[in-house]
Amino acid sequence: MKNLLLLLTLFLVSFVSIAQSTAIEGTILDNNxxxxxGVNVLIKNTTKGSxxxxxxxxEIKNITNGDYVISVSYLGYKTKEIEVSIINNxxxxxxxxxMYEGNEILNEVVIDxxxxxxxxxxxxxxxxxxxxxxxxxxxxxNTITNQLLISQSVNTFEDALKNAAGITKLWSSTGRSGDGAGYYSSRGFAVQPQLVNGVAGITNGFINPSNVERVEVIKGPAGTLFGSSVSSYGGLINIITKKPYNKTGGEITVSGGSFDFAKxxxxxxxxxSDKLSFRINTGFQQEHSFQDAGFKKSVFVAPSISYKLNNNLTFNFSYEASDNEQTNETFLFLNRYAPLAFSSIDELNYNTDLSFTNDDISIKNITQNYRGEIAWKISDQWxxxxxxxxxxxxxLGYYTYLWNGSEALFNLYAQDxxxxxxxxxxxxxxxxxxKIGDIENKLLVGADYLDYNTIDNSSNWGYLHTINIDxxxxxxxxxxxxENLSAALTGIGYLDSDIRQNILGFYVSDVVKVLPSLSVMAxxxxxxxxxxxxxxxxxDxxxxxxxxxxxPKFGVVYQPIVDQLSIFANYQxxxxxxxxxxxxDFDTGIVTLQSYDVEQANQYEFGVKTNLFNNKLETTLSYYNINVDNKYYWATQTQDLAINSQGIELEVNANPIDGLNIHTGFSYNDSEITDSPSARFLEGNRYGExxxxxxxxxxxxxxxxxxxxAGVGFNGQSEYDTMVDYKSVTGSFDIPAYTIFNASLYYETNTFRASIKANNITDxxxxxxxxxxxxxxxxxxxxSVTFKF
Known part of the structure; x- marks a missing residue:
């Protein structure tokens, strides 16, 4: 009996040993x-992978006999499926x-x-x-990743953009007609977030970061691939929303904090199934102002669906609807046509607790965006x-602003x-x-058609009252x-405006790898x-x-150390x-329609990018020089401004030791109006944007x-003259420099995360x-508390 038990034990050990040694292995290579x-290799319909x-x-170990389908996937590459049979262990x-590179837009959603x-x-x-x-x-x-947003407990889009090198806020979102999204400065020019998932999207009010997977801030003039409607000469802001993925799960987050913040x-x-994925993201967020009046609240719902008909054809659809309401944030518009009675914050002596409004007057923004996609893998290469x-x-609602009419007095104007x-x-x-011979080409051929229609039945502007700075x-x-605003706007008429714009574009781009270390792009x-x-x-x-x-657009990249160090230059x-x-014509009273030439901006840039120490040090350092020779100037309605904007930018993402992640950036911009025949007083000034x-x-x-x-950080900027465009008439008004410190603590598991965050610690x-x-x-x-499942 003992011998029989011994034989059975030896047999079982041998069987287990054989089973444990059965494996599927291979090597993943790119087209070069x-x-x-970090490629994900999974056995479909199982939990096994590597x-x-x-x-x-x-290597995937402990595989029993049978027929399997191996799914090989990696972000930016086309998913490959391989049939495998295990016989006799x-x-x-x-x-x-x-693996062949593919567009991440084609539902290549994986986790590294x-x-x-x-x-x-x-x-x-x-x-x-x-x-x-x-x-x-x-x-x-610059990419602001989802991991960075989570680490910082980001609850506003403005806070997210503070992570992009060289981006500074000019205005918060106003919600008003036409240009109600926030304004930011990039490389010396104003830009609004108007790109969603790579195509034009409306962001006229509060952008809820809960549906943002990441943000890409693309630097410099980008008209060649994106046109003019969503970009500025300083770049563009692309919001990538959350998309369905091939797994069942999710998370619920509840947050609260200062000034009645609730989320x-x-x-x-x-x-x-592995063919169908559905995701719904929805939420509510509100907060009151730190001032004596003011609030913001937002509700959104964002369903999305992905259906994979087969390995070559996928259908994706996403939709986002939001209902936002806010009071007008305090904007003190300074007089542009007469000398100011003050030149600094100290001289203005503004008590920042005062909002000069109340919670009964608000503006609503109802927005919807949809996006349908047919992604077809024609072949491994196309x-x-x-x-x-x-x-x-x-x-919809009342928009108000305060205009500095004279001395330290402000007139309130309103629009319904x-x-x-x-x-x-x-x-x-x-x-x-x-390939042409041994030379590899990556080719893009595309076309887009964009149609804008803005119908504005708002009232003309009406005057309500004049107040002092107290x-x-x-x-x-x-x-x-x-009641008072309605009375002030009675009888002044309405805009009754209907404007339509449509843009048709065709583009082609080719990246040619001349050598493994040298590529050019046109x-x-x-x-x-x-x-x-x-x-x-x-x-008439x-x-x-x-x-x-x-x-046109051109670029060249030389890599002294392939995939680790590159030297680049571009013309954009x-x-x-x-x-x-x-x-x-005020002499005759005749009104004529004046047309203008297309403005053109040209950038030359060069710099260095690194990806060193096994991906632990990623940096980008660049110098840029942008020239605009025929800029339109609104005050004179002429097109004769010449502007030069140049500077340096640095971004670093580092993982020096396990568990420590660092993100940092620095930017210096030198902007100057170099020529202005119709308004000579502007010459030599820094451009206002x-x-x-x-x-x-x-x-x-x-x-x-x-x-x-734990997390800790800071962001800030130097002093600047907010009236620099007009200072020869008005004098200067300096916005002081600042550095803001923030910190957080968190506890996190696979199913739970709790965090506390302090912004502007020094108040x-x-x-x-x-x-x-x-x-x-x-x-x-x-x-904030998040439950993951």
């Missing part, structure tokens, strides 16, 4: 036969598996579980509309992407806003990889309420703009205006159509023990502005 680290190591090797060596440098993202398909690694791309861009968010993803998107934004904007966008992209009434109605766009605006009754000209332009072009303006010349940001997150972590009083003065938030404490 270089290993790819990831490739630094040499591209992977014999291991299978798959050898080299070549081995990534240590959590604040970096080394690849994007949106920036060049081609699957390019950052180190291979001659263009500069609830539910994000649920359901994937009943892909097609067809996009249909659009949006609707409404501005009733406006809506509709957009429709069609886009078709073909991307492919091919809020004391000098003249007019004392109370700001709906791109060209043809763009046609058609404007149909309002016609004035005493004007038609309001229709058509213009077209070409926009941006352009802007100037809508025709009615010009009145430029904001501060120095900005900086830093954040470090360290996870100690197993589940506890510093600071301001933003663009010919305006707006106080910013004092010390704020936020607590």
């Amino acid at each position: 036969q270089s290993p790819i680290i 990831t490739s190591d630094v040499d591209g090797n992977f 014999e291991s299978v060596a798959l050898g080299n598996i070549t 579980i081995d990534r240590k440098n959590k604040f970096s993202r080394k690849q994007s398909a949106y920036v060049s509309k081609l699957p390019l690694k950052n180190i291979d791309n001659s263009q500069v861009y 609830f968010n539910a994000d649920v993803n359901v994937s009943p 892909s097609s992407q067809t996009l249909i998107s659009g949006g609707l934004a409404k501005s 806003t009733d406006a809506r904007t509709k957009t429709r966008n069609l886009q078709q992209n073909f991307t492919g990889t091919f 809020g004391d009434l000098v003249y007019g109605e004392p109370e700001i309420n709906e 791109s060209l766009r043809y763009d046609r703009f058609d404007y149909q605006g309002d016609r004035q009754t005493n004007a 000209d038609d309001t229709e205006y058509t213009e077209s332009t070409f926009s 072009n941006g352009f802007s159509y100037v809508n025709p303006q009615y010009i009145t 430029s904001g501060a010349d120095i900005t900086y940001n830093f954040w470090a997150d360290y996870k100690f023990f197993e589940n506890f972590g 510093k009083t600071y301001f933003s502005g663009w010919s305006t003065v707006t106080p910013q938030r004092p010390r704020t404490i936020l607590g």
Whole structure:
């Protein structure tokens, strides 16, 4: 009996040993036969899987006999599926598996579980509309990752953008008609967040970061691939929303904090099969102002669905609707036409507790954005992407602002806003990889059509009252309420405006890898703009205006150490159509329609990018020089400004030791109006949109023990003259320099996260502005709890 038990034991041990030694192994390579680290290799319909190591090797152990399908996926590459059979418990060596780069927009949503440098993202398909690694791309861009947003407990889009090197806030979102999104300065020029998932999107009110997967800030003129409607000469801001993924799970977050801040968010993803995934993200957020009046509140819902018909064809659809309401944030508009009675915050002597409004007067923004996509993998080398998107934004309610009329007195003007904007966008992209001899080409051929229609039935502007800087009434109605505003606007008429613009663009871009260490890029766009605006009754000209332009782009990247160190240079072009303006001859009273040339901006840039120490140190350092020679100036209605904007930018993402992640940036910008024949007093001044010349940001997150972590950081900027455009007439008004310190503590497991965050720890009083003065938030404490399932 003992011998029989011994034999059975030996048999079982041998069987287990054989089973445990049965494995599937292979090596993952890219199209250049270089290993790819961190590729997800999964056996479909099981929980077994692995990831490739630094040499591209992977191994899945403990496989029993049977037929399997191996799914090989990695962000930025086309998913590959391989059929494998295990017979007689014999291991299978798959050898080299070549992955071809693909557009991440094609539902390539995977998780890189081995990534240590959590604040970096080394690849994007949106920036060049081609699957390019950052180190291979001659263009500069900053990525604000989801991990960074979570680490900082970000609850406003403004706080998210503080992580982008060289970005400084000019205005918060106003919600008003046409341009109600926030304004930020990038490389000396104002830019608004108007790109969502790579296509035009409406962001006219509060942007809820709960549905933001990450933010890409693409630097410099980007007209060649994106046109003029969503970008500025300083760059563009692309918001990537959360998308479905092939797993069932989600999370619920509850937050609260200072100034009655409250937030609830539910994000649920359901994937009943490997073909179908559905995600719904919804939430509510509100807060009161730190001042004596003011509030913001937002409700949003964002369903999205992905259906994979087969390995080559996927259908994606996403929709986001939000209902936002807010009081008008305090904007003190400084007089641009007469000498100011003050030149600094100290001389103004503004008590920042005063909002000069009340909670009865607010503006509502109802926005909707949708995006449908057909992603077709034509072959391993070629892909097609067809996009249909659009949006609707409404501005309803009272918009008010304070204008410095004389001395230290401010006049309150109001508008009863009733406006809506509709957009429709069609886009078709073909991307492919091919070789001519031994030279590899990555080619993009695309076309897009964008239609804007803005109907504005808002009232004309009406005057309510005049107050001093202490809020004391000098003249007019004392109370700001709906009854008084309605009376002030009675009989002054309505805008009755209906403006339509449509833009048709064709573009082509080719990245040629001349050598493994040398690549060049050439791109060209043809763009046609058609404007149909309002016609004035005493004007002789038609309001229709058509213009077209070409926009080129070139780049070169040389890598002394392939995939680790690159030296790059680029030439980029941006352009802007100037809508025709009615010009009145005051001698005759005749009104004519004046058309203008297309504005052109040209940038030259060079710099260095690194991805060193096994992806632990990612940096970008660059110098840029942007020239605009025919800028339109609103005050004289002439097109004769010449502007030069140059500077340096540095961004670093580092993982020096396990558990420590660092994100930091620095920027210096030198902007100057070099020529202005119609307004000579502007020459030599810094361009008004430029904001501060120095900005900086830093954040470090360290996870100690197993589940506890802490974050600490700061952001700030130098002093700047918010009236620099007009200072020869008005004198200067300096916005003081500031540095704001923030910190957080958190506890995190696979199913739970609790955090506490303190913003502006030192409770510093600071301001933003663009010919305006707006106080910013004092010390704020936020607590958050997330349940993950």
